[in-house]
Amino acid sequence: MSEQRALALLGRKKDVLLFTPFVKAWHYRELIRAILWRELSQRFRDSYFSWGWAIAAPLVMLGAYTVVFTSTLKIGDSASSGVVQFSLVMFVGLLIFNLAAELVYRAPTLLHEHVHYIKKSIFPSETLVWIALLRALVYAGISFAVFLVYKLALTGSIPLTTLLLPFLIVPFCLMILGISWFLAALGAFTRDVSHLMITIVPVLMFATPVFYTTADLSPTARLIAYINPTTSYIEMARQLLLVGALPDPMVYLATFAVSLCLFYGGYLFFDRYRSVVVDVI
């Protein structure tokens, strides 16, 4: 079944609706799977420990945080809740932030990197963003598994609310997809987008409560921090994974709504410049 027919079944051919990206992603699932598999299988090829490296990296990071924060630093109020706990607080922050950061770094050059696919075959360029997201999710998933084992070993328990994490991850992924589509289309026109991201993402890391929590901030600073949607995701993930409490429903709904807007807006932008992009990369 052709893409046009798949969309025609939904009644509308030309219009881009909120679920259009999902219909198309499902339509191209075999292609997404093949290229995702390619990217994953070449990553650790010709290395002896292969996927062991994907586990080692987060494990070493967690261990290093625990050691460093046990022996030297004491940061803010959250340090009082226990040093082990604090390394976990930071790890959750990094996990969420890195997921977004990887996509934001890659998106502007994504179309340039796959110019062969786009110009030499009939290739749906939007799938590249899905593939990049799924790839990042695989690594984040490994880090998350390491986190769970580590938390269980150190604190002896994992809160039941951890099971609710998918309700957080799904809107978070939609948000990243939207932003990535926007950056990918923009990045096709100018390489500056890529350089800009490399420059500002490390700064954004400090503007996002990765190494601290919003509780450490003054009320004004807290308000500013929440302009960044990643902030609320990190805070809500900490609630679910570490505290074992449900996030504020109003914050959740607001964040969800913002994410959905970014998702749809980003896709519309990409869709609008889709045919122009081919001629400029």
Add this chain to the structure above:
Amino acid sequence: MSSDWVVRCAGVGKAFQIYKNYNDRMRQVMFGRVKKYYKEFWVLRDIDLELVKGECLGIIGRNGAGKTTLLQLICGITQPTHGKVETRGSIAPVLALGAGFDAELTGRENVLIGGAILGMRRQFIIDRLDSIADFAGIGEFLDRPVKFYSSGMYSRLAFAICAHAEADILIIDEVLAVGDEGFQTKCLKFIEDFRRRGTVLFVSHGLPQGLCSRAIWIDGGYIRAAGDPQSVVDQYHEALINEKDDAERFHIGN
């Protein structure tokens, strides 16, 4: 004209936007509605073309004449500046051999990726792996990383995948030159067989005898001659000898 066309181009033109520098491109994106910041380079102009099922169209022309752009337009990879391109049925583009290949992966693994890019389902490819291996004829190299392939072996495997795509229209852009004669014969035989169930568009500098049912010669973006393959090729060769090979044809602007 007949109503059972498979490929139809009506008044198709394609202009690329040429920018003096990178900033102009950004300005065009931002203020394009108000002012034009580029010069146009017309790759194709006034292309009218209609193909019915079972035809094999040969396309010849000098470098930069617009042959590949025409194929890209028909594939829907890029959009025409004016005019209309329509196709009926699925297309298997062979614009570059092994474009999606990953040097680190084995031939067998690359078959799965190359097939997926051509729109084949995973199970469909797995069912045909033996047949693909047989067509490629590269023996045990199929299980070696493609970075150890010779360029001929690379093309063999890539074309073998394309030959197994279930398509109605086959579009081939001058890719067979690298293979040895044995393999070229195999490919030409495949193209001839394919004509029984579909339509072929074929770009080449020298059209093989008897392969094409019709030919067009594209020169400077226009169709300069069309019709019987032999006479079109003759006119083309004559022009190659008589006209000088200068830079005038790559003129930007109107």
